[in-house]
């Protein structure tokens with residue numbers, strides 16, 4: 001568990017981890033984070049890397065689990081460049097493993 | 104891809120050809136440095152006419168007017184920097200009302216992007232939150248994919264605006280084109296879930312006091328006829344949002360007209376009593392619902408919408424159906440029982456007769472309702488009715504006998520003053536056989552008054568009806584009702600001579616204030632083809648009633 005997510009776990013705030021498959025081009029990240037920022041919905045963590053040939057990327061987000069999350073996911077799914085959204089619980093290890101770079 | 108002979112073309116020529124292939128025949132816009140290569144190519148088109156507007160916002164709303172009146176994707180053009188920023192309001196307006204539009208903007212050359220070059224603005228970044236999708240094009244080759252895609256996205260699912268930002272070097276880049284892509288068209292919507300439709304039918308069949316709640320999605324999907332059939336078969340009293348007016352003729356026996364903030368008392372009270380709300384292509388906007396917790400408090404909800412994100416967004420639906428409204432209504436129809444529903448229709452009839460919409464002065468053309476009625480008597484249902492934003496808009500929404508989908512052009516979601524005139528011009532040019540009426544206020548008309556020049560130049564068949572109360576009437580009303588009559592910045596100290604202004608722009612004019620027989624004068628004015636500016640003074644103390652205070656429950660209306 002990295003220090004950022006840990007703080008929130010300590011605060012009792014439940015987290016969700018979102019896994020997004022997206023087209024890999026310059027504007028995608030803006031489209032996605034814009035949906036969060038306009039709702040003042042903080043994105044706690046972001047990881048993004050190209051997948052396979054590099055035509056697509058995978059974005060991992062960790063966000064607070066609040067009542068708006070379902071609406072957020074539906075809005076993300078509507079984005080033209082988002083191919084797939086998976087929702088995981090906070091227990092997903094992806095952010096834990098990069099935690100060491102945040103110490 | 105269709106086979107063709109090889110041609111060497113510039114990016115600009117490619118876009119022109121792709122637009123021609125899309126069936127685009129008219130594009131409003133204003134040229135400037137970063138889009139000049141495109142204008143040069145457009146000048147050679149034998150199929151597309153360019154409409155030179157006087158402000159890019161005018162171009163955006165003209166495209167919207169065409170799109171709203173026809174239901175087809177329309178295009179507007181602007182240069183980089185200030186051209187693009189001037190388009191933003193019209194794009195945001197299209198987003199909130201789900202209007203299919205493709206905005207094409209010039210951008211500084213790729214090598215200059217990010218250098219704060221002359222007239223460089225991040226059009227892509229600026230439009231992310233106000234478009235359905237947007238593109239910054241990086242090569243002429245890419246245009247062959249992007250342009251059809253922009254049209255497909257604008258028209259498919261829930262329609263919306265798409266921006267295509269094209270750097271100048273991409274417009275000039277020459278490539279060989281051997282094959283042309285198919286024009287971008289509306290994708291068929293995924294088939295709606297049969298079980299949910301059956302469940303919805305069962306709920307309608309079991310309901311005692313159902314109400315059908317139609318939104319703009321009914322008009323966009325082309326499902327108005329199906330909505331009326333459903334209402335008639337199952338005897339469903341029907342309310343419409345501002346955006347849906349005309350989906351069912353407002354004087355249909357089952358129509359309760361517009362709901363919400365300025366809906367009739369009977370309409371909001373009937374909603375308060377319903378046990379089933381069938382929301383179709385509607386999004387539970389706060390102007391429609393009032394305080395959400397008190398909206399249809401005893402009702403179960405069926406919600407049909409093409410946009411899954413609308414389902415459960417404001418109100419959780421008992422049955423949510425994601426699908427094209429026209430298709431879903433068509434499949435629902437045979438499963439819904441014929442029902443006379445005498446008790447409920449009797450109760451609704453009682454509400455309609457005890458607390459109908461009050462339209463004082465309806466016979467006097469020197470009052471708001473009387474003027475609207477007198478104008479309606481000058482045209483038939485083929486006319487298009489556009490409005491600006493304010494009291495005049497709400498009076499027209501309440502009282503004009505709208506009877507046809509796509510008849511009504513109004514800025515609903517964004518509520519943009521300045522929408523009316525350019526939207527009316529765009530509709531008039533797209534459908535020259537129709538008369539287009541634009542009801543406006545003295546505040547709104549000034550926000551795009553420069554387009555009077557465009558209309559005169561194009562001889563657009565637009566009849567502007569200016570309801571002049573020398574104030575920002577709706578603001579004046581809100582300050583009167585909710586701010587202790589502290590009237591501030593809503594009364595104009597100086598009022599221009601609108602008739603002289605209109606004449607100066609080359610319009611014919613009529614001053615109803617000085618007409619001895621206003622009804623006859625109106626008839627005569629409407630008999631003339633081409634732009635006509637009609638001026639009528641309105642008492643600034645006239646109010647739009649009833650009114651639900653912002654944030655209050657719909658059943659707590661001010662006024663009868």
Ligand SMILES: Cc1ncc(C[n+]2csc(CCOP(=O)(O)OP(=O)(O)O)c2C)c(N)n1
Nearest residue numbers: 493494495518520544545546547575576577
């Ligand atoms: C661009 C814009 N600015 C401000 C407003 C806020 N607003 C809503 S209605 C209104 C007054 C409109 O006045 P007018 O066009 O004269 O119409 P009236 O209400 O008098 O009929 C204002 C300022 C708005 N809707 N749009």
